[in-house]
Amino acid sequence: MTAPVLVLVGPPGSGKTTVGRELAARLGVGFRDTDADIEALAGKPIPEIFIDEGEPHFRELEVAAVRAAAAGHPGVLALGGGAVLAEATRALLADLPVVFLEVALADAVKRVGLDAPRPLLAVNPRASWRELMEARRPLYLEVATAVVATEGLTPEQVADAVLEALELQPK
Numbered sequence: 436m437t438a439p440v441l442v443l444v445g446p447p448g449s450g451k452t453t454v455g456r457e458l459a460a461r462l463g464v465g466f467r468d469t470d471a472d473i474e475a476l477a478g479k480p481i482p483e484i485f486i487d488e489g490e491p492h493f494r495e496l497e498v499a500a501v502r503a504a505a506a507g508h509p510g511v512l513a514l515g516g517g518a519v520l521a522e523a524t525r526a527l528l529a530d531l532p533v534v535f536l537e538v539a540l541a542d543a544v545k546r547v548g549l550d551a552p553r554p555l556l557a558v559n560p561r562a563s564w565r566e567l568m569e570a571r572r573p574l575y576l577e578v579a580t581a582v583v584a585t586e587g588l589t590p591e592q593v594a595d596a597v598l599e600a601l602e603l604q605p606k
């Protein structure tokens with residue numbers, strides 16, 4: 436078993452993918468993102484999985500992707516924003532160093548507007564983001580060993596804060 440050195444959770448736009456990549460480089464370890472694993476396995480982008488097979492199927496693929504990475508990725512692992520919805524995933528995270536990246540609505544919506552499409556935010560992104568955050572905040576807190584605020588910070592500054600929160604030394 437080779438567990439991740441740290442796992443990033445948080446809502447869309449909190450910077451899990453971006454900061455995760457930066458942290459992996461700083462620590463000299465590999466980076467993995469369950470969204471990319473799911474897309475590789477399904478052979479299509481996430482919006483197409485949602486359209487063709489629906490969200491419940493995507494969530495099944497997501498639990499499997501987290502299970503595989505939690506057992507076999509000795510580096511930094513970024514999850515999708517909704518991964519914590521599955522009880523099975525929360526159980527897989529129980530003994531791992533998990534950082535909840537926090538962000539407020541305005542910054543999150545600004546950030547995701549610049550990026551790859553997220554099917555859950557395709558219609559009315561502000562209201563959808565607020566709703567999903569209200570439902571998920573307790574779940575992010577449940578799995579987190581540390582909480583890092585990202586508001587007004589660059590991805591590099593967020594990476595600094597994560598390393599400090601977990602008392603990890605860059606390579």
Ligand SMILES: Nc1ncnc2c1ncn2[C@@H]1O[C@H](COP(=O)(O)OP(=O)(O)O)[C@@H](O)[C@H]1O
Pocket residue numbers: 445446447448449450451452453454516546547549550585588589590593
């Ligand atoms: N701290 C930050 N400040 C400014 N922009 C950011 C920050 N973190 C991420 N971004 C940008 O926001 C967008 C979404 O980031 P991403 O890492 O994909 O978030 P997540 O994986 O949490 O949804 C990307 O365009 C990224 O470059």
Ligand SMILES: O=C(O)C1=C[C@@H](OP(=O)(O)O)[C@@H](O)[C@H](O)C1
Pocket residue numbers: 445446447448451452470481514515516517518552553554555567
């Ligand atoms: O919040 C969610 O339910 C989702 C977040 C996305 O990942 P990011 O949080 O990396 O954007 C991706 O997994 C999918 O679009 C669903």
Ligand SMILES: [Mg+2]
Pocket residue numbers: 451452453468470513514515
């Ligand atoms: Mg991401």
